[in-house]
Amino acid sequence: MTIPKIAIFTDDAGWHGKQLQQAFKNLGYDSAFVSLTECHFNLANPALPIFIPEFETALPAAVFVRGVAGGSLEEVVLYLDFLHALKVMGIPVYNDASAIERSVDKAMTSFLLHHAGLLTPPTWVLRDRETALALMKNELLQGNFIISKPLFGSQGEGIRRIEKMTDLPWLTSSHGVYYLQRFVSCAGDGFSDYRVFVINGNVVATMRRRGKSWLNNVAKGASCERVEPTVEMVELAIKATQLLHMDYAGVDIIEDSKGRLNVIEINSVPAWKGLESVYDLNIAELLAKDLVNRHIKK
Ligand SMILES: Nc1ncnc2c1ncn2[C@@H]1O[C@H](COP(=O)(O)OP(=O)(O)O)[C@@H](O)[C@H]1O
Ligand SMILES: [Mg+2]
Secondary structure, eight states: OOOOEEEEEOSOOHHHHHHHHHHHHHTTOEEEEEOGGGOEEOTTOTTOOEEOTTOSSSOOSEEEEOOOOOOOHHHHHHHHHHHHHHHHTTOOEESOHHHHHHHHSHHHHHHHHHHTTOOOOOEEEESOHHHHHHHHHHHHHTTOOEEEEOTTOOTTTTOEEEOSGGGGGGOOOBTTBEEEEEOOOBSSSSOEEEEEEEETTEEEEEEEEEOSSSOOOGGGTOEEEEOOOOHHHHHHHHHHHHHTTOSEEEEEEEEBTTSOEEEEEEESSOOOHHHHTTSOOOHHHHHHHHHHHHHSOO
C-alpha cells in the first residue's frame, strides 16, 4: 500500500515545516515541501490538471498552507487559484483558500471585523494621497497617532507610526494603496498585545507579546509570556476565527486603556514557535491531527 502524502506549501520550510513533517509522519503520512511558485495549471493533462512538484503522478491527500509567496497581483492570484482549484477537486486545503485570501488582505479583514460588530480600530483604506493626508491631519489634531501598514504585510514588516505633522511627508503607500489605522494605546505598562491561537473553534494557547516599542511582533523581538485568556478574549478570538472560516488562526488582540479588546488581525498562516517557548505543547501535532481527523476521508 502506498503511504498517503501531504503537500506542505512553503518557500522556507524552516522549524515550522520540520515540526509539521514530523507530526504528519507520526500519523502515518508522508509529506513534501512545495512552493506555490513551482505549480502549473496543465489542462492538456485531464487526469492531473494541476502540476505540483513531488506530486507528478497523483494529487496530494491534503495540502497544508504554511506560506504563500508574494509577487505581482497576477502571481498572487495564480497561487490562490491553485489552492481554490485543489479544493474544487476535492483535496482538503488547510487553511482554505478563501480564508487565506480574506485574511492576507488587511482591508478585507478590517471590513469584515467591523461589519460583524467585533471591535477593531477605525481604519481607512484608499488610493488618494491628498485624502489620506487630510484625514491623518484630522486624526493628529484630535490627539491620535496613526499606524500605516502594507496591505499584504506580516511579521510587523513595513509598519510605521505617524505621530506628528512633520511625519506626514514620509507617508508611503503600499503599491498605491494606503492602509491607515488609528493607534490603540494599550492597557498596562509599556507595550503589549495578545496572540490567541485557535484550532477548530478552540483556544489552545494564549500569550502576551511585549514589544521593544509599540510593535509587538515576535519577529521584531517581542518577548512572550504565557497568560490565561479571559472568557471575553476566548469568545472574541473564536468569533474572529469563525468569521473568516478558518480551521485555525492566530488572532492578534490589543486591550486598550479602557480595557476594551480590539481585534487587530487574524492570521491564517500563523507561526507558533513563540507560543511553544512558553507552553509545553506540540502545536504542529494538534494541527496535523485536526487536518487529518476532520478533513481526510478515511
Ligand atoms: N491600530 C494599532 N494600534 C496599536 N498597535 C498596533 C495597531 N496595529 C498594529 N499594531 C502593532 O503592530 C503589530 C503588527 O500589526 P499587525 O496588524 O498584526 O500586522 P502584521 O501582519 O505585520 O503582524 C501588532 O501586533 C501591534 O503590536
Ligand atoms: Mg500581526
